[in-house]
Amino acid sequence: MLTYTVNRIFYLIPVLFLLTVVVFAFVHCLPGDVIDVLAGQEGVVDPEARQALEQEYGLDKPLYVQYLVWLNRVLHGNFGTSNVTRRPVALEFFKRIPATIYLALVSTVLSLLIAIPLGTMAAVKRNTAVDYTAQILSLVGISIPEFWFALLCVLLFALYLGWLPSSEYYSPLDNLALSIKHMILPAAALGIRQAAITTRLTRSTMLDEVQKEYVDTARALGLPERKVIYKYTLRNAMIPTLTISGLQLAQLLGGTVVIETIFAWPGVGRTLFEAIISRDFPVIQAGVLILGTAVVVLNLLVDLMYRVLNPRVRLA
Secondary structure, three states, X not given: OXXXXXXXXXXXXXXXXXXXXXXXXXXXXXXXXXXXXXHHXXXXXXXXXXXXXXXXXXXXXXXXXXXXXXXXXXXXXXOOEOOOXXXXXHHHHHOOHHHHHHHHHHHHHHHHHHHHHHHHHHHHOOOOHHXXXXXXXXXXXXXXXXXXXXHHHHHHHHHHOOOOOOOOOOOOOXXXXXXXXXXXXXXXXXXXXXXXXXXXXXXXXXXXXXXXXXXHHHHHOOOOHHHHHXXXXXXXXXXXXXXXXXXXXHHHHXXXXXXXXXXXXXXXXXXXXXXXXXXXXXXXXXXXXHHHHHHHHHHHHHHHHHHXXXXXXXXX
């Protein structure tokens, strides 16, 4: 296990290096630059003034030089300064990471709390009303766009009924009750669709597991059906569910621009959106790089969790 973990960490080095190259190249393929934005906002159209701004922001240098300068700063933990606000990128970006992590974790936990019991019951009671109901609900959940469901939640629970707030963010460390109250709608808007996907996956994997020989053997030995299902079968069936949940969590950590915009959630998605609109390259590069790194690390953690769920899984 330790050897596998160390090897995987070493494998991350070339992956992260390629990620930096892709991020830098992609960002600089975007049309326009920060000088165009400043020219539109401040009337900077004079060629000499534009040249001075390019020298100030380092945009007059060759791309490979800009990349090496940026990479050197990143390796030293310096993501540069925002071209728009003139504040450190770390301050611009990292102050919004807790809000996105909080939303992503709560949404993922909510989806698992719904999907695992529902998918398990649908598989155990196959071709019954429970199974049909679970399949219909999951199909509806997959079909409904997140932004549309979010708007419905705002209209129904915030505007018509007035039960829940539709905006603002409060840290759970400051006021837990108020934080949960403001979290319910955005977490439900994200978690319901995730739950629909995970329910179908849990049902299909459970159906495969219950037909295997070890399940018949356990039943022949007289073990209680509940123990057979929840202690042995479900644990093995959780491996694909864990994989898709880890990928969903990584996707949410990338920021959901629409959901965060609808609920005025101060997360990473809104930060990147604002940076793209203003051509703020340092913020865009830092954001995409950090989120890409989070995806890579989460994939590693998911692989390591396989062994926890099923010791028979061989890590190579």
